[in-house]
Amino acid sequence: MPWNPDHYLAFGDLRLRPAVDLLARVPVEDATTVADLGCGPGNVTRILQARWPRAAVTGVDNSAEMLARAAAAVVPGVAWQQADVATWAPEAPVDVLFSNAALHWLDHHETLFPRLAGFVRPGGALAVQMPDNFAAPSHRCACQAAREGPWRAVLEPLLRSAPVRGAGNYHDLLVARARSLDIWETEYLQVLEGDNPVADWTRGSLLVPLLAALEEPWRSAFEADYRRRVAAAYPRHADGRTLFPFRRLFIVAVMG
Numbered sequence: 665m666p667w668n669p670d671h672y673l674a675f676g677d678l679r680l681r682p683a684v685d686l687l688a689r690v691p692v693e694d695a696t697t698v699a700d701l702g703c704g705p706g707n708v709t710r711i712l713q714a715r716w717p718r719a720a721v722t723g724v725d726n727s728a729e730m731l732a733r734a735a736a737a738v739v740p741g742v743a744w745q746q747a748d749v750a751t752w753a754p755e756a757p758v759d760v761l762f763s764n765a766a767l768h769w770l771d772h773h774e775t776l777f778p779r780l781a782g783f784v785r786p787g788g789a790l791a792v793q794m795p796d797n798f799a800a801p802s803h804r805c806a807c808q809a810a811r812e813g814p815w816r817a818v819l820e821p822l823l824r825s826a827p828v829r830g831a832g833n834y835h836d837l838l839v840a841r842a843r844s845l846d847i848w849e850t851e852y853l854q855v856l857e858g859d860n861p862v863a864d865w866t867r868g869s870l871l872v873p874l875l876a877a878l879e880e881p882w883r884s885a886f887e888a889d890y891r892r893r894v895a896a897a898y899p900r901h902a903d904g905r906t907l908f909p910f911r912r913l914f915i916v917a918v919m920g
């Protein structure tokens with residue numbers, strides 16, 4: 665998928681906040697090996713390196729565009745690897761496997777999560793944050809726009825209604841391997857500026873595979889249709905700003 669780091673980083677601060685909140689709950693003092701799965705443009709990877717400065721940190725992503733942006737800043741101790749997380753495996757067990765806003769792009773969590781947990785050393789941690797807002801208007805508008813236009817046959821197979829499961833499900837998937845489990849959900853009330861900022865936000869994430877699947881003129885027509893729907897679903901408030909509530913699921917599993 666042709667990710668665009670500029671679109672993604674347009675809301676860099678708000679996208680970083682959950683990674684920082686997740687990192688604050690990882691109870692690993694010393695780490696020698698850390699991997700950041702779905703590292704994107706590498707801004708979270710750099711924070712991991714600062715938290716564990718003696719560790720060898722690897723940022724893993726399957727997007728050449730995102731990795732090019734990540735590698736543009738040389739950070740001692742950080743290596744970048746292009747790989748699909750679905751099949752990636754570390755050379756040896758790691759101390760921390762971290763993943764912010766990436767694993768919801770992968771299917772089959774029932775096998776993915778136990779597999780990833782198996783790559784972590786005893787006493788190390790698997791730490792994951794995923795959006796859990798697939799029923800929000802921002803997503804529903806994308807499904808409606810995809811299904812109600814001439815592009816339906818192209819886009820409908822790409823719609824992923826609920827890639828993230830309930831919190832209890834992740835407890836069940838990890839409990840047998842974990843010494844401790846810390847799972848929680850947070851809804852951030854994001855306050856956005858601009859003309860149609862929710863559509864600008866999803867252009868850097870949710871819409872990436874849908875826009876990539878379309879040629880012109882459908883690509884622009886689909887995006888315009890989506891933008892109209894989203895503007896109506898998220899009207900501006902009296903202060904001129906737009907509120908975009910965003911629910912996220914957090915998992916920290918310390919391995920036994």
Ligand SMILES: C[S@@+](CC[C@H](N)C(=O)[O-])C[C@H]1O[C@@H](n2cnc3c(N)ncnc32)[C@H](O)[C@@H]1O
Pocket residue numbers: 667679683701702703704705706707708724725726727730747748749750763764765766769770869
């Ligand atoms: C929303 S971005 C998150 C980037 C970064 N973790 C952050 O928090 O800023 C999602 C990233 O996951 C990557 N990704 C999605 N599916 C992937 C897969 N199967 N294997 C590796 N990376 C993947 C995308 O290329 C993208 O860079």
